[in-house]
Amino acid sequence: MMMSSRASGSVLLRRLAPPLLSGSPVRFRSTATEGEKRKREEEVDPVTAGGENTGSTVASYWGIGPSKLVKEDGNEWKWSCFKPWDTYKGNMDIDLKKHHVANTLRDKLAFWAVKVLRVPTDVFPQRKYGCRAMMLETVAAVPGMVGGVVLHLRSLRRFEHSGGWIRTLLEEAENERMHLMTLMEVFNPQWYERALVLAVQGAFFNAYFLGYLISPKFAHRVVGYLEEEAVHSYTLFLEALDAGEVENVPAPAIAIDYWRLPPNATLRDVVLVIRADEAHHRDVNHYASDIQYHGKQLKEVPAPVG
Structure with missing residues (x-):
């Protein structure tokens, strides 16, 4: 039996998910409870169902909702433009007066x-x-x-x-x-x-x-x-x-x-x-x-x- 596009997408995303780097200064885990997961599965996407938009849609990709991440202090990670593993401390060891002389x-x-x-x-x-x-x-x-x-x-x-x-x-x-x-x-x-x-x-x-x-x-x-x-x-x-x-x-x-x-x-x-x-x-x-x-x-x- 051929695998459906949604199932194949689920397998693909699991394989491509970024690994959890050991020693990272930011911890993250899923915060969704079983009840929330069931509720999310029961929600109907008004775009695919052709119904009226009630404002209760869940952002998803191939039917897979985004994982909720949390920081070390327990607060939810709210940024979608970058993830905890993209963060860093600035390297302040710089030369402010460095200049390349234009000779050619x-x-x-x-x-x-x-x-x-x-x-x-x-x-x-x-x-x-x-x-x-x-x-x-x-x-x-x-x-x-x-x-x-x-x-x-x-x-x-x-x-x-x-x-x-x-x-x-x-x-x-x-x-x-x-x-x-x-x-x-x-x-x-x-x-x-x-x-x-x-x-x-x-x-x-x-x-x-x-x-x-x-x-x-x-x-x-x-x-x-x-x-x-x-x-x-x-x-x-x-x-x-x-x-x-x-x-x-x-x-x-x-x-x-x-x-x-x-x-x-x-x-x-x-x-x-x-x-x-x-x-x-x-x-x-x-x-x-x-x-x-x-x-x-x-x-x-x-x-x-x-």
């Missing part, structure tokens, strides 16, 4: 391209810190995804490994996106800022994709300079917080869980860990542009760890 024509073009990209973030001086940070993150989250996709497709076409660079670049993109999700909790973007993001991201994505196809070294140099700009911008952000120009509000709950910050963390603590992330992205991308391994391509040189 390619590097100079990359440097001035980033300077041009900075112009839109200074359009609204009355909201320069929050707006600049969000604008930087909407742009900074693009290169890792583009580079990861290009290397992924190249790996498939050529039947070869990527040296770990696909995972490195996609993790960079996800980390930058989490920066934006965190800042959104503090600074609510206005409609004109959202419109500016649409314009900048639309132009930057296509330009960066084309640039990566032509010269990955140039593309990574652009990101290296972009991250240098981000480190500088977050340093100014910290100075504004210390001077009282920006209120040092409590850190958003999403930031506390993502970076494993203390419960009494503030916006200043969040900016510190974001700046550290940007500094590490800066170093990785400058390294990606610098490496020469007997003439081999980026995909054949192992990605840096950490």
Whole structure:
């Protein structure tokens, strides 16, 4: 007898479920009781049943409801955009003044391209810190995804490994996106800022994709300079917080869980860990542009760890 699609999906999901890492600082378990499970099974999905939406639907995939996770303190894990095993403590061992001197024509073009990209973030001086940070993150989250996709497709076409660079670049993109999700909790973007993001991201994505196809070294140099700009911008952000120009509000709950910050963390603590992330992205991308391994391509040189 052939297995139904729902049953086959159940087997597939059980096989693909992420393993529980031993020693993880966050414990998680299912909190659903037998009564709740029976009640969930008895609920009718109004979409599949064609009935009226009563608002009592359960988010599921192939009829399998999401597992409920809890933290060490017993509180329910409420984030769907990242899981407990994605969290980490920020590495604050960074060099704030590190800068790659643009000696070649390619590097100079990359440097001035980033300077041009900075112009839109200074359009609204009355909201320069929050707006600049969000604008930087909407742009900074693009290169890792583009580079990861290009290397992924190249790996498939050529039947070869990527040296770990696909995972490195996609993790960079996800980390930058989490920066934006965190800042959104503090600074609510206005409609004109959202419109500016649409314009900048639309132009930057296509330009960066084309640039990566032509010269990955140039593309990574652009990101290296972009991250240098981000480190500088977050340093100014910290100075504004210390001077009282920006209120040092409590850190958003999403930031506390993502970076494993203390419960009494503030916006200043969040900016510190974001700046550290940007500094590490800066170093990785400058390294990606610098490496020469007997003439081999980026995909054949192992990605840096950490």
